[in-house]
Amino acid sequence: MNANVYTPAALAEDNVAAWLKTLAKYRQPRVRRSAFELIVTVIPFAGCWAVAYYSLAYGFWYGLAAVIPAAAFLLRLFMIQHDCGHGSFFARRGIDDWTGRVIGVLTLTPYDYWRRAHAAHHASAGNLDERGVGDITTLTVAEYRALSPMRRLGYRLYRHPLVMFGIGPAWLFLFKQRLPIGMMNSGALPWVSTMGTNLAVATLAGLMMWIVGVWPFLLIHLPIVLVSGAAGIWLFYVQHQFEDTHWSTGDDWRFPEAALHGASHYDLPLVLRWMTGNIGIHHIHHLSSRIPYYRLPEVLRDYPQLAGIGRITLWQSLQCVGLVLWDDRRQKLVSFRDAATAAA
Numbered sequence: 559m560n561a562n563v564y565t566p567a568a569l570a571e572d573n574v575a576a577w578l579k580t581l582a583k584y585r586q587p588r589v590r591r592s593a594f595e596l597i598v599t600v601i602p603f604a605g606c607w608a609v610a611y612y613s614l615a616y617g618f619w620y621g622l623a624a625v626i627p628a629a630a631f632l633l634r635l636f637m638i639q640h641d642c643g644h645g646s647f648f649a650r651r652g653i654d655d656w657t658g659r660v661i662g663v664l665t666l667t668p669y670d671y672w673r674r675a676h677a678a679h680h681a682s683a684g685n686l687d688e689r690g691v692g693d694i695t696t697l698t699v700a701e702y703r704a705l706s707p708m709r710r711l712g713y714r715l716y717r718h719p720l721v722m723f724g725i726g727p728a729w730l731f732l733f734k735q736r737l738p739i740g741m742m743n744s745g746a747l748p749w750v751s752t753m754g755t756n757l758a759v760a761t762l763a764g765l766m767m768w769i770v771g772v773w774p775f776l777l778i779h780l781p782i783v784l785v786s787g788a789a790g791i792w793l794f795y796v797q798h799q800f801e802d803t804h805w806s807t808g809d810d811w812r813f814p815e816a817a818l819h820g821a822s823h824y825d826l827p828l829v830l831r832w833m834t835g836n837i838g839i840h841h842i843h844h845l846s847s848r849i850p851y852y853r854l855p856e857v858l859r860d861y862p863q864l865a866g867i868g869r870i871t872l873w874q875s876l877q878c879v880g881l882v883l884w885d886d887r888r889q890k891l892v893s894f895r896d897a898a899t900a901a902a
Contacts, residue, residue, distance in 0.1 A: 637835030
C-alpha cells in the first residue's frame with residue numbers, strides 16, 4: 559500500500575473525503591496508452607463486423623457467432639466514449655469531445671447530450687431528492703406503497719428483467735436517444751448533438767447498406783447494437799443497484815460518501831474486466847471520474863483496502879436483479895417480496 563503521504567487513519571474508510579486528494583495523482587492519462595486502447599478496440603470491432611458479414615453466406619447462425627464479439631468491442635468503444643465524456647481519455651477537451659462524437663455514431667449515443675445527462679448522474683447519484691436524470695428509476699418502499707394498483711403494475715413491469723434488459727436497450731438506443739428526452743428546453747446543444755448524430759448515423763447506415771445490402775446490414779448491426787446495449791444497461795444497473803448501496807436525502811447527502819459507497823466494485827474475471835474498460839471499479843470512478851479507465855487497477859493495487867468496499871462478484875450480481883425498492887428503515891435495497899413481508 560502506498561502510504562507516503564497519508565497515514566492509515568487518514569485513509570480510513572470512514573474518512574472518504576481524504577480519497578479525493580489521494581487519487582488526484584492517477585488522473586493524468588498516458589496519451590500513447592489511450593491511442594493504443596482506441597486502436598485495439600476499433601480494429602477488432604471492424605474485423606468482427608467483417609467476419610459476421612462474410613459468414614452470412616454460410617447461414618444466419620454463422621454470422622451471429624461473430625456478432626457476439628463485435629458487440630463486446632462496441633461496448634468497449636462506449637467505455638472509451640464514456641471516458642471522453644469525463645475528459646479523462648486524452649485530457650484534451652477538443653480531442654476527447656470529437657473522439658466521443660465519432661464513437662457516438664457507432665454506439666447510437668449523441669455524445670454531448672449524453673455527456674450532460676451523465677454529468678447530472680455523477681452529481682446526484684445516491685441522492686433521493688434528485689432522482690430521474692441519467693439513472694434507473696428507483697422508488698422507496700413508502701413511495702411504492704403509496705402508488706395506485708395500476709402504477710404499481712407499471713413499476714413492476716419497468717423493473718422486470720425482460721423489460722429492463724430486453725426491451726429497454728432497443729427503446730433507449732433505437733428510439734429514445736433520437737430526441738433529447740429530458741432536455742427539450744435546455745438550449746441548442748442537446749438538439750444539435752442528437753440531430754447531428756442522427757444525420758451521421760443515417761449517412762453511415764445508408765453507405766453500409768449500399769456496400770453490403772440492406773438486409774445483411776440490418777441482420778448484423780441491429781443484433782450488435784442490441785446485445786452491446788443490453789450488456790451496457792446491465793453494467794450500469796449492477797453498479798448502483800446492489801443490496802448495500804448508499805442512498806440519502808438531500809440534507810444528509812455527501813458526494814464522497816455517496817461515490818465511494820453508492821457505487822459497487824463489480825469484481826469481474828480478467829477478460830471481462832478488460833472488455834468492459836474496468837468500469838466495474840465503479841466506486842473509484844465515481845469518487846474521481848477523471849481517472850482514465852486503464853489506470854483504475856493501479857488504484858486498487860496501491861490501496862487494496864478499497865477493493866472490498868461495495869464488492870460484488872459475477873455470481874452475486876445475478877441476485878441484484880430482484881432488488882427494486884429502497885428501504886429507508888433498513889438502509890438497503892430490497893425485493894418486492896421483502897417489502898411485502900416487512901409490511902406484514
